[in-house]
Amino acid sequence: MARLKISQSKPVVPIVWVADVGSIKQEHFAWWRVDLAQCDDHHERDKKDIGLFAKGIADDLSSGASVALGFECPLFVPVTEDPKDLTSPRDDAERQRPWSAGAGCAVLATGLSECVWVFNRIRVQAEVKVQPSLCYDDFITRKANLFVWEAFVTSAAKGSSHEDDAKAAAYSFCKKWPKILEADLIKTNKPWYSLVGAALLRSGLTDDISILSQKCVVVKSKT
Numbered sequence: 001m002a003r004l005k006i007s008q009s010k011p012v013v014p015i016v017w018v019a020d021v022g023s024i025k026q027e028h029f030a031w032w033r034v035d036l037a038q039c040d041d042h043h044e045r046d047k048k049d050i051g052l053f054a055k056g057i058a059d060d061l062s063s064g065a066s067v068a069l070g071f072e073c074p075l076f077v078p079v080t081e082d083p084k085d086l087t088s089p090r091d092d093a094e095r096q097r098p099w100s101a102g103a104g105c106a107v108l109a110t111g112l113s114e115c116v117w118v119f120n121r122i123r124v125q126a127e128v129k130v131q132p133s134l135c136y137d138d139f140i141t142r143k144a145n146l147f148v149w150e151a152f153v154t155s156a157a158k159g160s161s162h163e164d165d166a167k168a169a170a171y172s173f174c175k176k177w178p179k180i181l182e183a184d185l186i187k188t189n190k191p192w193y194s195l196v197g198a199a200l201l202r203s204g205l206t207d208d209i210s211i212l213s214q215k216c217v218v219v220k221s222k223t
Contacts, residue, residue, distance in 0.1 A: 012140050013037045014068040015060045016173050017053070018151050019118070020166040021073040021111040024050055029114065030162035032170040036177060047163045050114065054121035061145055062127035068139070070151040072169055073111035074099055075196035076215045091186045108195070115196055119203030122146075132205050134197065134216040136180050146205075148196055149173070149217040152185060172221040185218040 015035045022028025031053040033045075046052055060067050077099055080086055087098040099108075122130060133144035151169035158165050176183035197211035 012066045012142065012178075014066045014139075014147070014177070016068045016070070016170050016177075017057050017060075018070040018166045018170040018173070019050075019053060019072065019114070020151075020153075020162045020169070021071055021107050021114055022162060023110065024114075028162055030166050032163065032166035034170045034174050036174055047166070050118065051121070054118045055125055057118070057146075058122045058125035058127075061122070061130060062125075064128070066139065066142070066145050066147070068147045068149060068173060070149045070169055070173060070219065071111055071115055071196065072151040072153055072165060073107040074104055075111070075115075075148070075150040076192045076194045077108075079191045079193045081191075091188050112195060112199070115199040116202050119199055119205050123203055123205050130205055132200055134194065134211065134214045136217055140178070148200070149180075149219060150196075151221065152218050153221040168221040169219070173219050176219060180217055180219065183217075183219050185220045186215060190215075 013036050015033065015037075017033050018031060020030045022030075027048050029050055030047050031050075032047060033056060045056075057067055057069060074090075078086065078088065078090060080088070090099050128145070130146055131144045132146040132148055133139060134148055135144070136147065138144040139147035151173070153165050153169050158168070173180070192213055192215045194212050194214050194216070196216060197214055200206045200211060201209065
């Protein structure tokens with residue numbers, strides 16, 4: 001297939017995709033898409049289909065768009081010197097709750113496989129070279145066309161469905177664009193283990209092993 005080049009002349013106005021990670025079998029997975037340039041969120045599409053989710057991202061990338069892809073699950077964890085702090089809260093994200101507690105731990109485990117599955121499909125289906133990054137600066141300078149970030153939807157922001165949660169996360173990102181670094185919930189420079197970086201390596205979208213120690217931007221949704 002012909003490989004399309006990414007335009008370098010226009011400012012980045014991304015298409016935002018978010019997955020609310022959960023069981024596919026039990027229909028606890030859902031997604032939302034918002035095109036910031038067109039104010040379009042595709043109401044007519046099945047937002048529980050992970051195949052449509054991955055294919056839609058690949059199609060947007062193939063069209064030359066820049067894609068900001070969020071997953072609503074922990075995408076990186078601390079690797080501290082003191083072993084007692086290994087499961088401590090990730091600064092402001094979990095506050096007093098360990099990142100490994102309750103629902104966060106369950107959705108992290110589910111996300112380990114779902115992220116890889118989505119990245120695999122993107123790699124196979126995209127008609128452009130996919131250049132992923134966890135770094136916002138890479139994205140806005142067009143060194144990357146796929147910016148991966150973590151969505152954090154608080155209990156107060158959760159809706160009545162998984163689609164509502166994905167929508168809340170997507171619109172929170174859109175409202176904070178382009179001041180995404182200011183919105184980043186976790187700014188502390190700690191030793192990190194990037195689970196989503198491992199997923200990107202496993203899928204073949206990158207071969208840069210330094211991504212394993214990189215955190216990603218965390219955007220919080222709240223009422």
